[in-house]
Amino acid sequence: MPANALLNTLSATPLFAVGLTLAAFLLGNLLFKRFRKPTWLPAILIASLLLAATLAVIGLSYDTYRQDAGWLTILLGPATVALGMPLYQQLPHIRALWQPLTICLPIAATLAACYALLIAWVLGSSPLILASIAAKSVTAPIAIGITEQIGGSVALLLGALLITGVATAAFVGLAARFLKIEDERIIGFALGLNGHAIGTVRAFEISPTAGAFASLGMSLTGIFTALILPLAWRLIGVDG
Incomplete structure (x- = not known):
């Protein structure tokens, strides 16, 4: 069977894209542990690079992959809600x-959005x-909805x-040491506020608190x- 025909046959079902995603995730975690868990190279980045390289090699378009693997994003909601358990456990703190x-x-939160927008605007x-x-x-899950609402590209997002997540995981720890901040509550809050899920994963590696x-x-x-953000976007009149 020709390569194009085989690819068309495999991509006819969403299971192929899902399988690629899961395989990249598992291999990314394995390599992350082999590399002794560097903060500047988290497993999610390794998995993303592996997946991007695989898509390029086999010639599967990103649009096709995203459509087939899109249902996995449904799991992001329950995963985010599940983080309520450690919140409940640390409620006194x-x-x-x-x-x-x-x-x-x-x-x-305002600065987290504004500094990136300012840099991008200055660069034209x-x-x-x-x-x-x-x-x-x-x-x-929230960022995708916001971006669609204000007219941005989900792929770029x-x-x-x-x-952002990788940079946060790498630099918050360095900043904490430079500023001599040892309170895990402050470090964790900064990781989650700036680095979303990737920062939160890094925070759990530090401690449950x-x-x-x-x-x-x-x-x-x-x-x-x-x-x-959507309200502010309308007020400043930016058209995407």
Whole structure:
């Protein structure tokens, strides 16, 4: 059977794209452990690179892959909700810090969106790119909805999410050491607020407390951004 015919036969069912995704994920985790878990090269980045290379080699278009594997995004919602368990377990600690967290969140979440937009605008990026990176610090299920609402590209958004998460996981720890911050609650909150799911995974590697506060930061950032960003986008009149 010719290669093109075989590819068409395999891609006729979503199971092929799902299988590629799961295989890349498992291999990415294996390589991540073999590399001794470097913060600058998380398993999700390794898996993404492997998957992109595989798609390029076999000639399967990204649009076809995304359509076939799209149902996996349904699992992102339950996975995000499941993070409520560590939040519940750390509820006494969260209550003790509710005032500084309430003050910090809107400032930090706004800055997380604005600094990227400002850099992109200075570099002359188009409205489409601006709309695609605005929600880069928000967890994927919420970020995709926001990006579609303000007229951005989901494909560009996913790339921005990956870069943001990897950069956050690598640099928050360095910044904490430089600033001599040892409180795991602060470090975890910063990881979740800026680095969404990838930052939260890194926080759980530090401790359950850091993971719980990362979950809190990720969840609250998603809610705040979903409420504010589309409204702000209409007010400033950016057309994608």
